[in-house]
Amino acid sequence: MPQHEPSTLLSTVEIIHWLALAFMALVYTIRLFWLFSFRGTKDRQPPGNLKQSTPMKGAIYSLGNVAMPWAMESTRRGWLFYLSFVIFHLGVVAGISLAFLSSLDRSLLEIPAVSTVMMVMLGAAFAVGVGRIIRRIVTPYLRLISSPDDYFSVILLTVWFLVGVFAQAYIAGKLDNEMFLVVYLLNTSFFLVYVPFSKISHYLYYPFARFWIGRTLGHRGSFPYSRG
Amino acid sequence: MSVQVKSHKVKVMEELLAKKLTRQVVASLVGCVHCGMCHESCHYVLTNPDDPTYTPSYKADQLRKIFKANHDWTGRVFPWWVKASTPMTDDDLEALKDIAFGKCTNCRRCTFNCPMGVDTATLNRITRGLLSAVGVMPEGVRVVSKDQWEIGNQMGVLKEDYLDTLEWMSEELEDELGHDRAAIPVDKKGAKVVYAINPREVKYDPRTIKNAALIFYAAGEDWTMTTEGWDQTNFGLFSGDDQLGGICGKRVYEKVAEIGAERLVISECGHGFRSTRCEAPNWAGVDVGFIMESSVITMLRYVKEGRIKVDKTRNSRRVTFHDSCNNARSCGFYEEPRELLRLVATDFQEMYPNRAENYCCTGGGGAMSMSEYTPRRLKSAKLKADQIAATGAEVVVTSCHNCVDGLNDLIKHYGLKCEVKQLVDLVAEALVLEEPVVEEKPAPIEVVEPAARPAEKAAALAGRRILVVDDEEDVRTFLTAVLEDAGATILPAKDGDEALAVAMREKPDIITLDLSMPGKDGVEAFVEFRKSPETENIPICIVTGHPEFRKVIYDRPVPPPEGYMDKPVQEEKLVDNLRRILELKDRKG
Incomplete structure (x- = not known):
């Protein structure tokens, strides 16, 4: 049950969005070539306790660490922060899905249940984003380590979540102004172009960082690690 | 407007950084999101909650900033946006030194608490390495590294002193066991096991060598120590100097290969074990063809296999x-x-x-x-x-x-x-030794501190004249009582000046020297004792309530003291240490 027909403006913005995506993919490809242009290292040391771990075990454990809040003391003790991390990143998934589905298969987003879930996810991520901005501003050690990019990135995403809520509402027929979706897609386009140059690109490097450290420490037997 | 020019050291550091960048390191440099999850994992942070400069990511950012300014495109174009910057002056490097060496022990706890897999400890070690390469490092690190480069071990232990200590420990074992079969083998070709130690054991705690020798003997192990390449420690790990790290590892590996051993057993030393077993093969670029294990594993194996009871x-x-x-x-x-x-x-x-x-x-x-x-x-x-x-x-x-x-x-x-x-x-x-250890005596051997035997205790320092230097009367009285009970004659002195005068006049056999004293303190007195031809050969045992002065003493450009004890001293240990120092001196003639 389509609620709105896309205007010429919206169609143009959608094209910009796809171009931005292509740009991001290109820059990311270059970034990966750049990362791999540095020499790799070999673990020459003999394996540690093979009964305890192997490089592959260590790497898998390391990669899965993000989904094991009980594994690290920092996530175990800071479970609230971990929860906020989950909500924030689910919001990112919802926001990206919204951007693509709004062009590819808007009817899916028009299903009331889907629409509600999307708005809740984006709304919750927005709330977490606001909390993160405040946390970064008021916490002395975070202020010390934060760069303008750190502030801008979290503000950019938080605004993006909020606009996403309105864009989704527009798609669901609850709002009547197409500009919500236009602004959202423009926001997404900027986001896609900006991301490779900002700290938001951490997700590109994260799997490599985790894999490599997990492989080395797995080789030595210290990943997966025991605690008490 | 004046334009600030980078110092030569900074330029060298930047060039060196490019050589140290690997994929793993770069991933750690670009992967940090400044989420702050590492914050409370650091013992410095937890005990200094009001000082944000202890935050691990802040410490890692010191290197990250330089990396971004030189290697990252956003950092090169918009440095202020991502806080990319590089030190400019030698004073900046001193400030960096304070962070990299003085605010982090590279314990890697933050690394284990980073959701992104950022190895902050490794980044800090790289910062140390860059600083060390241009000579900016704490004096202690410089001295120890120099000793490890030049003398071959981190405490500058001379070959003859090392061998003397092994001989001394062998004699102790012979005294205790009643035979010489537990003597420490040195450079025994074809031995299955080479045992490498920490020079601290030679200098401060030789009993650990004796204990290890006793265990090897009890297990019937075919083992040896070596005259070279015996130091398993590695200051390259601490200074970030991979070259030193590789050299230290190679010295040990080459000696083990020369002996033809199957196994290198590394005495209980955390950084030594990590360096020798895990890091040095990478630093040196060599593949090691023998087993390397901690002595803990060795001892556990002996117990499990029933080789020792x-x-x-x-x-x-x-x-x-x-x-x-x-x-x-x-x-x-x-x-x-x-x-x-x-x-x-x-x-x-x-x-x-x-x-x-x-x-x-x-x-x-x-x-x-x-x-x-x-x-x-x-x-x-x-x-x-x-x-x-x-x-x-x-x-x-x-x-x-x-x-x-x-x-x-x-x-x-x-x-x-x-x-x-x-x-x-x-x-x-x-350890339960099953053989009758003292052949003439049927009783089972008991490893007892010699000073615990009353008869020996009284005779331990008989005829010795000991200069006891301490400004606190209570301490002097205590030391005097303990040493007189052991048969010594005491010459007391309450400060450095008096000690020097008494030493010149009386030529004692040994001096116990407090460090913190009014007037001429123990450090000054120590240097003067060593520099004066009349007192330079008198052995000195430092007895101090300031263990942190150890570096001050060992950094003096004079031969180090023969002993170093922390207050409060245990009576038995004091007597035993002085006796051993004097015996060693007697043997050297």
């Missing part, structure tokens, strides 16, 4: 175990020491947190050699002191020499009632 009731005091950061987090060495400890002690109490989550002893990362940061170190040690106190243990066991020193310092500083031991000590104490 132990009686755990001989260690009945409550013990706890402190995990060395290098052994645990960096080498996956979690369960074996506990397994062994349970076999040789009756009352083992875990401290919490432990294993991969244990807190640093605060002496790691070379911190014990950087006396300028001692107040910081001891402040951060509160966490560890609380951990230990909560166990109610009388003995803290650890498999690391740095930890031994770090823990001893904090135990003294926080007035804990416990002592630090290594597993080799506990295993030796629990």
Whole structure:
């Protein structure tokens, strides 16, 4: 049950969005070539306790660490922060899905249940984003380590979540102004172009960082690690 | 407007950074999102909650900034946007030194708590390496590194002193066992096992060598020590100097290959084990063809295989175990020491947190050699002191020499009632020797401190004239009483000037010297003793309440003291140490 027909403006913005995506993919490809242009290292040391771990075990454990809040003391003790991390990143998934589905298969987003879930996810991520901005501003050690990019990135995403809520509402027929979706897609386009140059690109490097450290420490037997 | 020009050192550092960048390092440099999850994993942060500069990511950012300014496109185009910058002056490098060496022990606890897999400790080590390469490092690190480069071991132990100590320990074993079959073999070609140690054992704690020798003997091991390449420690790990790290490793590997041994056993030393076994093959670019294991594994194997028998009731005091950061987090060495400890002690109490989550002893990362940061170190040690106190243990066991020193310092500083031991000590104490060890005597051997035997105690220092230098009358009286009981004649002095005068006049056999005294203090007096032809050969045993002065003493451009004891001294240990020093001197003639 389509609620709105896309205007010429919206169609143009959608094209910009796809171009931005292509740009991001290109820059990311270059970034990966750049990362791999540095020499790799070999673990020459003999394996540690093979009964305890192997490089592959260590790497898998390391990669899965993000989904094991009980594994690290920092996530175990800071479970609230971990929860906020989950909500924030689910919001990112919802926001990206919204951007693509709004062009590819808007009817899916028009299903009331889907629409509600999307708005809740984006709304919750927005709330977490606001909390993160405040946390970064008021916490002395975070202020010390934060760069303008750190502030801008979290503000950019938080605004993006909020606009996403309105864009989704527009798609669901609850709002009547197409500009919500236009602004959202423009926001997404900027986001896609900006991301490779900002700290938001951490997700590109994260799997490599985790894999490599997990492989080395797995080789030595210290990943997966025991605690008490 | 003046344009600031980069100092030569900064330029060299930047060039060197490019050579140190690997994929793994770059991933850690670009992967940080400044989420702050590492913050509370650091013992410095937890004990300095009002100082945000201890935050691990802030420390790693010191390198990250330089990297971004030189290698990252956003940092090069919009440096202010991502806080990319580079030091400009030598003063900036001094400030960087203070962070990299003085605010982090590279314990890797933050690394294990980073959701992004950022290896902050490795980044800090790289910063250290860049600074060391341009000569910006704490004096202690410089001195120790120099000794390791030039003399071949980090404490500058001379070959003859090392061999003398091995001989001395062999003689001790002979005295105790009644035969010479447990003597320490040196450079024995074809031996199956080469045992490498920490020079600290030669200098401060030779009994660990004796205990290890006793265990090897009891296990019937075909083993040897070596005249070269015996130092398994590696200051390259602390200074970030991979070249030194590789050289140190190679010295050991080459010697093991020369002997033709199957196995290198590394005495209990966390950083030594990590360096020799895990890091140095990478630094040196060599593949090692023999087994490398910690002596803890060796001892555990001996017990499990029935090669040695132990009686755990001989260690009945409550013990706890402190995990060395290098052994645990960096080498996956979690369960074996506990397994062994349970076999040789009756009352083992875990401290919490432990294993991969244990807190640093605060002496790691070379911190014990950087006396300028001692107040910081001891402040951060509160966490560890609380951990230990909560166990109610009388003995803290650890498999690391740095930890031994770090823990001893904090135990003294926080007035804990416990002592630090290594597993080799506990295993030796629990060791049941099945043979009649003293052939003429049917009674089973008991390894007893010689000073504990009354008759020997009285004779231990008979005829010796000892100059006791201490400004506190109570201490002088105590030392006098203890040493007179052991048969010595005491010449007291209350400060450095008086001590020098008495020494010139009386030519004592040995001097016990306090360091912190009004007027001419012990450090000045020590240097004058060493420089004066009339007193230069008198052995000196430092007896001080300031263990952090050790570096000050050992950095003097004169021969080091023959002994170094921390107050409060135990009577038996004092007598025993002085006796040994004098015996060594007698042997040297």
